Amino acid sequence: MEEALSRKSSGQLPLLRLSFLVIAAAGLASFALGFFPVKPLLPGYSSAQSYVERVDRSDDRGEARSDAFSRLVFVVVDALRSDLAFGPDSHMSFVASLIDGGHALPYTAIAQAPTVTLPRLKALTTGSNPTFVDALLNLAEETTGSAAFDNVDSWLPQLVVPGGGATAPKKAVFAGDDTWLRLFPKEWFVWHEGVSSFFVSDTVTVDSNVTRHLDALLAPPSLHTSAPAAPPTSWDVLILHYLGLDHVGHLEGPASPRMAPKQVEMDEVVERIYRYLENRDAEDGQRSLLVVVGDHGMTEGGNHGGSTEAETSAALLLAAPTLHLNDQKRRVVHVSPYKHYEVVQQIDLVPTLSVLFDLGIPRNSIGKLVRSAVEALRPAALARGLRENVQQVGAVLTASGSGAVERTLAESAGDESRPSSLGELVREGSLVQLAEFLARAQARLLASSSSYHLRPLFCGLALLLLASLASLYRLRRVWTVESRGSRFAVGAAVVAFVGSFFATSFIEEEHEFWYFVTATALLLLASGRDADGTDRVALVASAASVRLMRSWAHNGQKNLPNLSITAHLATSPRLTSALVALTYFLPPSIAFVILARASRAIARQRLPPGTLLRKASLFAVTATVVVAQSVVGVAAHLSALEDGAERGVLLRALDKLELAEHGALARAGYALAAVGWLLWRVWLRRQVSTALPLVHLSLLLMSLTRPVNVPLFVAFWTQHWTLARMAHKPSASPAVLASLVAALQSTAFFALGGSNSLATADLSQAYNGLASYSLPLVTLLAFLSNFSGPVFLALSLRTLPRALLPFILDYLSAFHTLALAMLALSATHFREHLFALTVFAPAVLYRAGWFVWVQVGTNLGIARMLMG
Structure with a gap:
């Protein structure tokens, strides 16, 4: 497979890859400018006399003012x-x-x-x-000085x-x-x-x-x-x-x-x-x-x-x-x-x-007007208030579109005494008619409050479609190398996924698609002829981890009882603390295995004693940093879980070092992660596995994850090992591997509690270690905490064979560009839908985040910088 891919890759230009991403980014910016509605506001201020002057009032104004x-x-x-x-x-x-x-x-x-x-x-x-x-x-601080x-x-x-x-x-x-x-x-x-x-x-x-x-x-x-x-x-x-x-x-x-x-x-x-x-x-x-x-x-x-x-x-x-x-x-x-x-x-x-x-x-x-409130608090002003309210809402209704007032009047009570104009309704309408008009006018205005800039919207959509088609066309030669079964399975999954964007319920419940497809794909691979016994164990273990992740979080927006594992852990801080502590044992254990293997390899080289001593010292420092990073991470999570409760032995010990405060622990964790990564980058890069920096970075991501979600990193590591094993097989398929990466990144996001709703955006870990508010830092930390699983899997991509990696990344770029384009197409088609703002708008925002932050920023950017 690798030889065939190397022949197909001849002539591929990095600038061409970059150009497709730039076109997609430009299309996204243009589409966002046109899709996210901006409601024009009527200029000027009203006063107590603004509407009264046009209303024939029968109540006494002096009396009405006296009880205000x-x-x-x-x-x-x-x-x-x-x-x-x-x-x-x-x-x-x-x-x-x-x-x-x-x-x-x-x-x-x-x-x-x-x-x-x-x-x-x-x-x-x-x-x-x-x-x-x-x-x-709402996320940005005012910097211009003007309100x-x-x-x-x-x-x-x-x-x-x-x-x-x-x-x-x-x-x-x-x-x-x-x-x-x-x-x-x-x-x-x-x-x-x-x-x-x-x-x-x-x-x-x-x-x-x-x-x-x-x-x-x-x-x-x-x-x-x-x-x-x-x-x-x-x-x-x-x-x-x-x-x-x-x-x-x-x-x-x-x-x-x-x-x-x-x-x-x-x-x-x-x-x-x-x-x-x-x-x-x-x-x-x-x-x-x-x-x-x-x-x-x-x-x-x-x-x-x-x-x-x-x-x-x-x-x-x-x-x-x-x-x-x-x-x-x-x-x-x-x-x-x-x-x-x-x-x-x-x-x-x-x-x-x-x-x-x-x-x-x-x-x-x-x-x-809330009639019951005015009737109870200022009854003398009710009639006048309703008439002023009708006059004022009528002005907004008139500005919203030609004939809006007339259509609203026509929808009101159908008897012969129905007012024929807004002025007649204000002057002669009964309280019932006034209230009914207000209710219908409000419903109309709430339903039609979205206004779109169609030119940038359609221009952006065209650019997104162009970028997605160009990305797919560019992969045509690599696609032909794949087996027929791989092409069918991957193609069917992608078509089913982008097709789900044309149904609001599927957008709200996207996690169901990914859990089912991911577990099914892993089990199908385990039953394939190319899988040996160890492969089957790894694939089944990963499928089991996906099933565990399915029960971990309460996803979606349907009214279902919350029977998730996190719901039970939330009521049991001691159990959560135990699971967090056990999970933090895993990365150091992996690091010790990596260092032990590297030590045996170095011992066989019969190097001079001075060189051996220097390398042994570096290994010892690295092991110490990993252990310290784990201890600090556990302490940071325990300090949050045991807030207000009796402090454990670890926190009491850190109190003496003035490190038990959560912010200090977070900053210490950042520093240790940086030191560990620098040790690998400068001195150990050619001597130990690329999984070593993944250990340091996984501990960093764990520190930015909610305590109840930290145990999920056991599943993420299991999936990493499965991907690595499959990628090193001679028959490894880039399309299948890319599909698994996309699927596992999606299941990781949903297992952490994410969804296509702003309600699941978790800000609880976005301020770890910050002494003052900084929009760039808060944004970065919020992304890392909400997408810690996808980021971990993006980093693990860099441990795969270098011959396969460019093709996997190209497949992922094409997938994310196509998904963004299809969701934009669906949102454009349903822009007048009742759920345009509540379902499609946040879904577009999340899909843009997947493209910009996960694919471009992490899969192509941060992962290469940190693991390359």
Whole structure:
């Protein structure tokens, strides 16, 4: 096979290979520019008079203004899922007492995907439906110094900016997630203090840095201090954003032992604020509103970003000391495990706040008034609020497309009294007709909120198709060398895979395809005529490891019970610690075997004593580095698993060396990995197997992997040995080997908990060893932690025979280019589909990651640099 391949490889130019990748990258960039929708915003600001001037109102404005709210406390508890606040297992007892006492209105507020913080804050303040691009912007820190929402209409500038909707500008203060300070100008706040939202490993300080200001913020105005950095005691708008609950979820999920104390902590914050508002309202006769809201929910794994019910069901509480509901008006409704009480859209909060505070509804809002809230909190403004809401949403509907208002009116009640125009509906429509129009208009706007730039989209798609066809055409001569059976099996698998992109369920459940195909392929190879006894043992062991990986993680987006192995390990830290420690014995054992074989080979050479001593010293140092790297890795994982528990012997010993802190351990691990790699690269490269640097790098990748996933590296090493054995056979097939590499990399990604949803992006290990936030470093660490299995297998590629490696890499490049092109074609075809944003957009992002980060960056780049 190798001789035939060498003849076919004559004349192949590296520049030609590179050109195909450049074309594909250009196509990806152009396609992304056109596919990810950007919603145009209506310019200007609204005011309390903007829509009223065009409405024939019968209510008395003076009376309506007299009962408007004048003081607002807006508390965002990041990732506060509805059941965490209102469910039977919630530990927020004071919140429950407010609801039972008739002083608060509870809701489940549906957050549209993408369910990450920046898009949800945009929705909570402007009432507009964010786009997928907002989710990408959530990862970047603002560096220009200008606020993103400086000229965007929302309830915040209407309250605090002179000339806004409020009768007089209000004084606003802020503490919490610094995303707010990247969105809104700092000048809008008389005092502010932001905390970084990106250190997910911090669950305590990130909240205590907010709560520590409550003593000053909730003090009587007469106790104002003149200290320059002290928060003021006199304010009209208080905004707090707590991150700790979200971080607990990212680290350990909603079932974490830390979740209940965190709920109690948030409940105590709510109680302190409510008691303060009670006293202030009694003193000055004003009306205060307390809003407690989750920006999104979380999955049972603790992540978010997708569109599952657990991620979109956020809590919303409207509380006021002046609110007194009777039992008839408070009806408990449990729609599902994640939905409690009345279900509204999260964007509905925006027009509701505008009416309660007598403001203009923000121009780009597509929210509809929450009638039950206005009826309870400000009933005199209900009719006027509905008419203003219809007028405002009608303007957005008109801007969305010609005839949109008329079609929405036609879909409304079909009786003869149906209004014929928007103006007639505003002037003469009943409350029922107004509410029905708002519901239909909102549904239409939510469904059609995507706008595409078709020219770059189709241009990018054409380039991707061209690159994929060129890559396949280039392989035609090598393809003919493959056996008929190999061509059929590989071709059928590739066609089935790219064909699955044209069904949303297959995209959501892609892991099922890879687990089945990979295990089946390994067993078929084991039953082949070319396999000897050792081959069969290796192939069956790898197939068994794939089956174990299938049960390891809870993948996909269907509502199935989580019976995965990781779910059981999450409830048993001691078992997890034992498995982690046992797994860390494997790489040193492999290193000792490699060094022992090299020592025997050197001993047979009868070298001078000085040379032998130098080589023995290098081997001893290498062995020491490997052991130290393993010890540090185990300690780092145990420090996370035993946080708050009795510290083990290893951690107590490291305490004396001031190395037990997780960040210090992570940095020590990085340094040891670098030292071990340099020892091999400079002195041992020609004397020991290329598997030795793989040992150092595998330990590095293990340190960046969640503790519950570390045992998977036993499976990865098993698969590496199987690939190496198959590659060294005389009949080795590059197409089959490349297919196995692609399949094993995919199964490794899914076994680590990945999927085609942003909700499974794990950030818990993306800050290991970092003292401050750095976007490039966090991005790199996030990639390595989420793709540690695929990266390991990419590195192991470099231990295969050099004669086969170029062809394997060419097959992999063609596969990833074709997969990206076919998914882009499917996404283009289904761009108006209901799941365009929730399924296709994140799938395109992940597939782009596979092409850029895994194939180009790792298979072709990092692996060659580190293992070449």
